[in-house]
Amino acid sequence: MSAELLDMARRIALQAGALAAERRREGVSVAASKSSDVDIVTAADRETEALIRALIALERPDDAFYGEESDAAAGSSGLVWVVDPIDGTVNYLYGSPAWAISIAVGELGEAGDAGAEPTAGWRALAGVVYAPSTGELFVASAGGGAWLEHVGSPDAAPERLLVNRGAELAHALIGTGFSYTAGRRAAQAEVLRTLLPLVRDIRRVGSAALDLCAVAAGRLDGYYERHLNPWDHAAGALIAAEAGAQVAGQNGAPATADLLIAAEPELFAALHGALLAAE
Incomplete structure (x- = not known):
C-alpha cells in the first residue's frame, strides 16, 4: 500500500510542480494575505492545490483531503492527503528557488477529523517534496527509507538519504x-x-x-x-x-x-x- 501511495504522490507532485513552474515563468503576483499582510497567497498556490486535489479525487475519491488553500474534506477510506501546494510562497513570489510541492498521505488516527485537524494521531505512509527549480524530488514511505531523485536526469540513480551522525x-x-x-x-x-x-x-x-x-x-x-x-x-x-x-x-x-x-x-x-x- 505505501509503495502504491508513494508512486501516486510522486506522479501528482511532478504534474503540480510543472504547473507551478509554468505559472512562475509567466509572472506571479499576490492574490491575498492570510495571518498578516506579509503572509501571502498567490493565484498559483490555489490553482496548484486545485490540480492536486482533482488528481487525488480521480484516483482515490474516498480519501480525505487536508490542504492549505481549500476546505478540508472527509473521506471513508481511512486515509488522508495532507498538501501544501507551494511551500515557500514568498520565495516563489520573489523568484528564489527554495519552494516546493509537498504531498503526504497517511492513516487517520482516532483523533483525526477532516473538518478540524485530521493529522492528530495519524500515521504517515508516504511523502513527497518536489523542488521544481532544482529538479530535486525527495521521497519516503513508511519503513522504506528516504530517497533523493533527480528529475530531468534519467541517468542519475536515486540516492539513499541519511542524517548526519555525531554532530555536537x-x-x-x-x-x-x-x-x-x-x-x-x-x-x-x-x-x-x-x-x-x-x-x-x-x-x-x-x-x-x-x-x-x-x-x-x-x-x-x-x-x-x-x-x-x-x-x-x-x-x-x-x-x-x-x-x-x-x-x-x-x-x-x-x-x-x-x-x-x-x-x-x-x-x-x-x-x-x-x-x-x-x-
Whole structure:
C-alpha cells in the first residue's frame, strides 16, 4: 500500500510542480494575505492545490483531503492527503528557488477529523517534496527509507538519504523559520539570540518542507520551528524520520504547532534542551 501511495504522490507532485513552474515563468503576483499582510497567497498556490486535489479525487475519491488553500474534506477510506501546494510562497513570489510541492498521505488516527485537524494521531505512509527549480524530488514511505531523485536526469540513480551522525550542538548547523505575525517573530528572535552562540550557525531558507529534507540529506544537522501547520511538515517529517532523524515536539510529544524539532537522536536531545532553556 505505501509503495502504491508513494508512486501516486510522486506522479501528482511532478504534474503540480510543472504547473507551478509554468505559472512562475509567466509572472506571479499576490492574490491575498492570510495571518498578516506579509503572509501571502498567490493565484498559483490555489490553482496548484486545485490540480492536486482533482488528481487525488480521480484516483482515490474516498480519501480525505487536508490542504492549505481549500476546505478540508472527509473521506471513508481511512486515509488522508495532507498538501501544501507551494511551500515557500514568498520565495516563489520573489523568484528564489527554495519552494516546493509537498504531498503526504497517511492513516487517520482516532483523533483525526477532516473538518478540524485530521493529522492528530495519524500515521504517515508516504511523502513527497518536489523542488521544481532544482529538479530535486525527495521521497519516503513508511519503513522504506528516504530517497533523493533527480528529475530531468534519467541517468542519475536515486540516492539513499541519511542524517548526519555525531554532530555536537556546538558544531551543528541548524535550520529554522519564523512566523508571519510580528509578536511571534519577536519571541522567536529572542530564542534565536540565545541559541546562536551555542551552535555552528543558523540557516533560514523559508520552506519548512525543504528544511526537513535538508536534515534528511545531511545539509543541515538539525531543524526546529514553532507555529507550523500540518501541511508544512507532513511530508518532510516522514522523509527526515526515514533518513534516521528523530522528529518530535516538546518533551517527546508528537510534533505540533507548539514545536517541531528534527535531528539525529543525540543532537535532538541537546537542541531540545537548549530551546527549552532559551524560552
